Each structure stands twice: as C-alpha cells, then as structure tokens.
Amino acid sequence: MPLTTPDTSVTPIVLRDGAVAIGGRPVLRGIDLTVATGEFVALLGANGSGKSTLVRALTGLRPLTRGDLRLFGVPSGDFDQWQRIGFVPQRSGAASGVPASVREVVSSGRLARRRLLRPLGAVDRRAIDDAIALVGLTERTGDGVGTLSGGQQQRVLIARALAGDPELFFLDEPTAGVDLHHQQVLADALGALKDRGSTVVQVAHELGPLAPLVERVVVMSDGRIAHDGAPADAPGHHDHGHHHDVRRHDHVPHVSSPLERDR
Amino acid sequence: MSPAELFSLPFMQRALLAALFTGVAAPAVGTYLVQRRLALMGDGIGHVAVTGVAIGLLTGWSPTWTAVVVAVLGAIAIELIRERGHTNGDVALALLFYGGLAGGVLITGLGNQSAARLQQYLFGSITTISAGDVVVTMVLAAIVIGVCVGLAAQLFAVAQDPEFARVAGLRVRFYNLLVAVLAAVSVTVAMRTVGLLLVSALMVVPVATSQQLSRSFRTTLGAAMLLGALASVGGLVVAAFASYQAQVAPGPTIVLLSLLGFVVTWPVGVWLRHRARLRTPFADEPLGHDVSDDHGHETHDHGPECGHVAVPHDDHVDYVHDGHRHAVHGEHYDEH
Numbered sequence: 338m339p340l341t342t343p344d345t346s347v348t349p350i351v352l353r354d355g356a357v358a359i360g361g362r363p364v365l366r367g368i369d370l371t372v373a374t375g376e377f378v379a380l381l382g383a384n385g386s387g388k389s390t391l392v393r394a395l396t397g398l399r400p401l402t403r404g405d406l407r408l409f410g411v412p413s414g415d416f417d418q419w420q421r422i423g424f425v426p427q428r429s430g431a432a433s434g435v436p437a438s439v440r441e442v443v444s445s446g447r448l449a450r451r452r453l454l455r456p457l458g459a460v461d462r463r464a465i466d467d468a469i470a471l472v473g474l475t476e477r478t479g480d481g482v483g484t485l486s487g488g489q490q491q492r493v494l495i496a497r498a499l500a501g502d503p504e505l506f507f508l509d510e511p512t513a514g515v516d517l518h519h520q521q522v523l524a525d526a527l528g529a530l531k532d533r534g535s536t537v538v539q540v541a542h543e544l545g546p547l548a549p550l551v552e553r554v555v556v557m558s559d560g561r562i563a564h565d566g567a568p569a570d571a572p573g574h575h576d577h578g579h580h581h582d583v584r585r586h587d588h589v590p591h592v593s594s595p596l597e598r599d600r
Numbered sequence: 601m602s603p604a605e606l607f608s609l610p611f612m613q614r615a616l617l618a619a620l621f622t623g624v625a626a627p628a629v630g631t632y633l634v635q636r637r638l639a640l641m642g643d644g645i646g647h648v649a650v651t652g653v654a655i656g657l658l659t660g661w662s663p664t665w666t667a668v669v670v671a672v673l674g675a676i677a678i679e680l681i682r683e684r685g686h687t688n689g690d691v692a693l694a695l696l697f698y699g700g701l702a703g704g705v706l707i708t709g710l711g712n713q714s715a716a717r718l719q720q721y722l723f724g725s726i727t728t729i730s731a732g733d734v735v736v737t738m739v740l741a742a743i744v745i746g747v748c749v750g751l752a753a754q755l756f757a758v759a760q761d762p763e764f765a766r767v768a769g770l771r772v773r774f775y776n777l778l779v780a781v782l783a784a785v786s787v788t789v790a791m792r793t794v795g796l797l798l799v800s801a802l803m804v805v806p807v808a809t810s811q812q813l814s815r816s817f818r819t820t821l822g823a824a825m826l827l828g829a830l831a832s833v834g835g836l837v838v839a840a841f842a843s844y845q846a847q848v849a850p851g852p853t854i855v856l857l858s859l860l861g862f863v864v865t866w867p868v869g870v871w872l873r874h875r876a877r878l879r880t881p882f883a884d885e886p887l888g889h890d891v892s893d894d895h896g897h898e899t900h901d902h903g904p905e906c907g908h909v910a911v912p913h914d915d916h917v918d919y920v921h922d923g924h925r926h927a928v929h930g931e932h933y934d935e936h
Contacts, residue, residue: 396767419769426763433760435635435807438816445757449768454750481815484876497764507767 347410348373349505349536350395355404357387357394364390365560368404372538374504377531377550379568380540382557388540389427391557392507395538396424408505420449423498425508428491436481439493443469446500468499471526473519488515495523499530506530508539512547521546544568606840614734615726615836619854621741622790623802623832627824628748629782630803635759635817641678641780643800645787647697648674650704650796652788653721658711663721664736667788674700675784679776724795724851726836733792740789744782745825755779756817793832794851801855802828809862812869831858878909878920902926902933 348371355368365387372378380388393399395406397413406413409421423446446468447461457465469475472492477485482493495511508527512520524546530537531550544551548568556564606612626642633641652670656663674696681692708718720728729737748755758765758775766772783803790799810823835854842848900906902919909920918925918936926933 398763398766417769419767422767424764424767426761433635434637434639435631435817435820436811436815437756437760441756441817442760444753445760445764445768448753448757448765448770451753453754479815484815484880486880494764501768 348407349409350538351405351407351410352395353405355391355394355406356402357390357399358402359390359399363402363560365394366403367561370555370562370565372536374536375531375534376553377527377537378539378553378555379544379547379551380538380555380557381542381544382563386557387560388557389509390560392509392538392540396422396507420501421504422449423501423503423506425494425498425506425511427509428487428494428514436483438479439469439474439482439485439496440465440478442482442493443496443500446497449501464502465500468496471499471529472496473522488519491515492519492523495526499526503535505536506538508537510540510542512545513542517546523547524550603841611727611729612840614729614731615850616833618726618729618734618737619793619832619836619850620829621738622786622793623829623854624825625741625744625748625786626790626799626802627806627828628745628821629779629786630807630828631817631821631824632748632755632759632779633783634804634807634811635756636779638682639804640800641675641693642783642787642803643797644678644693644697644700645671645675645784646791646796646799648678648700649784649787649791650718650722651700651707652704653718653791653796654704654707654711654713657713657717658707664733664788664792667721667791668740668785670700671784671788672781675780676777679780683773683776721791722795722797723849724791724793724798726793726850729792737789737792740785744786744789747778747782748821751775751778752818752821794854798851798855801858802832805855805858805862806831809858809865812862812865813872827858827861831855831861879911902928 350370350372352368352370355365355370356363357365368391370391380391382388390399394401395408397416401413408416409418411418443465444457444461447457447464451457451461466475469478472495474489474492474496477489482490485493491511491514495508498506498508511527512523515523527537527539527547528550537550539547539551541547551568554564554566554568555562607616630639630642633639649667649671652667653663655661655670656666659666678693678696681696704718708715754765754770755775755778757768758770758772759779762772762776765775786803787796787799790802794802806824806827807820809827811820814820814823832854835857836850838857839848839850839853842853902908902921904910906919908926910917911920911925912918913925913927913936916927918927925936927936928934
C-alpha cells in the first residue's frame with residue numbers, strides 16, 4: 338500500500354456543541370469531540386444511543402442542526418478533500434441488483450482520487466490489489482460479492498475504504514457478523530493502519546480482538562457523550578441508558594403521504 | 601422478394617440502424633436501473649411519455665421531442681419522489697404512471713387523432729421511421745451509450761452504495777438525476793422501435809439474461825448491450841421475413857426474442873448458482889470430528905475422479921457424500 342505521511346499539523350476532527358435532529362426529534366445534542374492525528378477511538382453505546390448517527394454526522398451524511406464541525410481544519414460545509422477520508426458503512430450495500438465482483442467494489446474506493454473519464458492507472462491498480470490482499474480476499478478477487486459470506490462482504494467494504502489510502506477512517510460496526518478468526522484478521526489490518534499513523538474512529542458493539550488497539554473510548558448514551566477516556570476507565574456500556582423506541586420504516590406503501598419526508 | 605432486395609429497401613435500412621442503436625442504448629441504462637432495483641422505472645417513464653406524444657399530436661410539434669421533454673420531466677419527478685419517499689415511493693410512482701397514460705389517451709382524443717396514430721408510439725412502428733428520425737435516434741442513443749460507458753465507475757459506485765459514494769465526494773443526487781434523464785432519453789429513443797409500453801423489456805430483459813452467467817458488473821453491462829443489439833436487430837429481421845406469411849409487428853417480436861434469450865439462459869444460471877453454492881468452502885470450525893464408519897468405501901477411494909462434490913475446507917478437501925462430509929485421514933475418513 339503506498340504510504341502517505343499523514344499531515345500532523347491539522348486536527349482531523351473538531352466538533353463543538355454538535356446536535357443532530359432526525360425528523361424534528363433531537364437525537365444527538367451537546368457533542369464535543371476532538372480526535373487528534375493517529376488516535377484510535379472506539380464509539381460505544383447501547384442500540385439507539387446515537388453512535389452511528391454521530392459517525393454519519395461526522396462524515397457529512399447527516400446534517401448538524403447545531404454546532405461547528407471541522408475536518409482537517411476545514412469547516413464541514415467547505416470540505417472537499419474526500420480522498421483523506423475512508424468510510425466503512427454498516428454492511429448492507431455490498432450486494433445489489435446486478436452482480437459485481439470484489440475487485441469492482443473495491444475499485445470504487447479509488448474514485449475520490451480519480452479524475453472523470455480517466456481509466457484506472459497503475460497506482461490505482463496496485464492500491465486495489467494491496468487493499469484486497471490486506472483483508473485476505475486475493476483468491477476471491479473475481480468472484481461476485483453476492484456469493485461471499487457476510488463476514489467476507491464486510492471485509493470487501495473495508496478493502497474499499499483502504500484502497501483510497503485515506504488518513505482518517507470511519508468504521509460503522511466493522512466486526513458485526515464477522516467470525517472470531519476474521520475479526521483477528523481485521524484487527525491486524527487496522528493495527529497496520531494505526532502503525533502507519535492513520536486516525537481511526539470506529540463504532541463498535543464489542544471490542545473483541547480490537548481491544549488492544551483502542552486507546553480511547555467514547556461511550557454514547559441517549560444521544561450524549563457519557564464517558565470519554567481510556568478504555569480501562571470506561572463504565573460497562575451494556576445496560577445503562579434507556580433504549581430509544583426506534584421507528585423503522587415498514588414496507589407497507591404509504592398511500593396517505595407518498596411525498597412526505599421522514600428521515 | 602429475396603433477402604438482398606429486402607435489405608436494399610431504404611425503409612428497411614433505416615429500421616435496421618434504429619434497431620441497432622436502441623438495442624445497445626436501452627440495456628446500457630437498464631443495467632443501472634436493475635442495479636438500483638428500479639427495473640420498472642423504464643416502464644413508468646414510458647407511461648408518462650404517452651402524454652408527451654399526445655401533446656405532440658395535439659399541437660403538431662414533433663411527438664419525438666415533446667415525448668423527450670415530458671419523459672425527462674417525469675423521470676426527474678420519479679427520482680425526486682424516490683429519493684424523498686418511504687421505501688421506493690412505489691405508490692407515488694403508480695400515481696404518476698397512470699396519470700401519464702390516462703392523460704395521453706385523453707389528449708389524443710381531444711386532438712381528434714385516431715387511436716391508431718397513438719398506437720404507433722405505444723407498440724412501435726420502426727418501419728415507418730423517417731430519415732430525420734433515424735439521425736435523432738442515432739445521436740441520442742450515442743449520447744446515452746457514451747455516458748453509460750464513460751461514467752461507468754461513478755454510476756456504478758453511486759448505485760452500489762450511495763452513502764459511500766457521498767463520502768467519496770461524488771455528487772450522488774446529480775448522478776441519480778443523470779441516470780433518470782438517460783433512462784427518459786432512451787425510452788423515447790426506443791419508442792419508435794418497440795413502443796412505449798414494451799420499452800422497459802428492452803431495458804431490463806437483456807440485463808436479466810446476462811446476469812445469469814456473469815459475475816462482474818462490467819461483463820453484465822457489456823453482455824446486456826450485446827444481447828440487446830442482437831435481440832432488436834434479430835427481431836426486426838425475423839419480423840421482416842415472417843411478414844410474407846402473416847402480419848408480424850417488429851416491436852413485440854424484438855421483445856419476445858429477448859425473452860427467449862432469457863428463457864434459454866435461465867436454467868444455465870440456476871445450475872451455475874446451485875453448483876457455486878455446493879462448492880462454497882466450509883468454514884473452519886474447531887469442533888473435533890468422528891471417524892467415519894467406512895460405509896460405502898469398499899467400492900472406491902474419494903479423489904478428484906470419484907464424482908462426489910469436492911469442497912475446500914481449511915487446508916484439505918471434504919467429499920460430500922450422502923449428507924456427510926468425508927475427509928481423508930491416513931487410512932480412514934473423518935466425518936467433518
């Protein structure tokens with residue numbers, strides 16, 4: 338993987354007094370979070386505590402209703418250095434209506450670094466091959482993503498983020514559905530990133546094999562930061578805080594309000 | 601009339617050119633629609649475009665261009681509803697579709713045009729296509745193909761995982777609208793070939809056929825374009841020769857020919873997927889194993905030639921055998 342020396346002069350994430358509302362309901366509020374270059378941060382918390390929402394707000398997928406977010410010193414509204422950010426969403430979008438090979442999905446990770454209408458260059462190809470090798474899927478490169486197991490699909494999504502050679506990683510539950518052996522493979526891959534000086538922000542349910550890498554734990558509870566510090570000091574995060582009554586979309590067509598926005 | 605004479609007729613040459621270009625363009629957009637699980641979007645745009653054609657017939661403007669305008673507006677509306685709505689906003693889409701169809705039929709009546717005139721656009725009338733229409737068809741189809749192939753990496757990423765694409769800095773909404781507009785353009789391009797009510801078939805069926813056999817997006821896209829071209833040129837030729845015996849419309853022939861392609865490849869796809877499932881490597885589970893009681897091994901030793909399905913398992917191979925997994929272990933077989 339080509340090494341880029343992370344720029345240490347600017348702090349990757351500075352969020353002041355961040356708040357997020359979904360459909361008018363406040364979900365996150367009063368979030369102050371600064372992540373320095375090279376930190377490995379785990380976001381913990383119960384279901385509905387807002388940890389995924391926080392990652393989505395930090396990546397710009399969910400607008401802030403309040404507060405000031407700077408990525409690498411740039412206000413989030415003006416931020417355009419997307420090649421510095423790698424995002425691993427929760428596994429869901431790996432398979433789609435048309436077959437796609439592992440290599441094709443991972444190639445998407447180079448898009449932030451490619452110009453329009455230019456074919457993949459030698460550097461791109463090498464980065465893609467290295468990323469696939471790092472997650473141990475070299476033998477499945479040409480196979481359809483839909484034919485892989487859940488854990489393998491998760492590794493494809495991680496390889497996709499790795500291929501862009503970013504400095505700041507956001508991972509939303511990367512180990513969900515991955516067996517213990519491959520959690521270790523992932524932990525080794527993330528460890529290699531950490532040694533390289535990358536900054537990692539990761540949503541996790543359980544730390545598992547990742548525990549030795551994590552130097553800072555941010556525990557979310559009911560949309561606020563309940564704890565921020567070293568992993569050893571973290572309170573048990575499983576049973577405190579009350580669960581949100583999360584309203585899911587059902588799949589019944591909504592005849593009464595086809596145009597209403599509810600997200 | 602001999603085949604040579606038939607193909608030397610100007611109207612037949614125009615029809616062949618139009619069929620070739622629409623046959624390549626429609627599946628190119630169709631691949632992105634199928635990837636987003638919007639296979640029926642082409643059908644919806646086709647319904648909306650009926651109103652556009654009717655406006656053209658009423659006002660005396662070229663129905664092709666009024667259809668392009670209305671179809672593009674309809675496609676943008678569908679995309680915006682999809683982006684904002686629940687699930688796929690399918691009810692809102694239905695409202696739009698039937699509004700478009702009913703509006704088209706109503707306006708055609710108002711303009712005192714016969715239903716037969718509208719029917720040319722509903723089911724295609726490729727042999728009546730004019731030289732000017734052929735040029736428009738070729739130019740529009742070439743634009744559609746150029747964008748679908750040239751921006752394949754971006755369009756693929758946006759359809760595959762919109763959130764990832766956004767964090768990669770792609771303007772997701774722009775690309776979504778672009779696909780909607782391309783779909784609208786190819787619907788109107790194909791309306792003279794297969795007709796507005798059948799256009800979706802030419803966008804979707806070649807894609808469905810090619811993904812039976814392909815593992816990658818690029819192969820699916822390329823094969824779908826090839827199959828689309830074969831089906832529409834082939835369908836036109838079949839219809840031309842069959843019309844000596846009976847009245848055979850090219851539009852439905854093209855659609856049925858591409859469906860035939862799907863029917864032929866589908867069992868192959870089923871077999872390939874079944875085989876792939878059987879041969880998926882077993883996960884390594886550290887649960888120990890029993891020694892097989894050696895039933896049935898008097899007749900043969902398991903090996904590459906024995907005919908039992910061989911599945912990789914960690915560092916060795918298991919032979920699947922009457923619901924058992926046998927692995928060679930020295931003199932005997934282990935049950936894995």
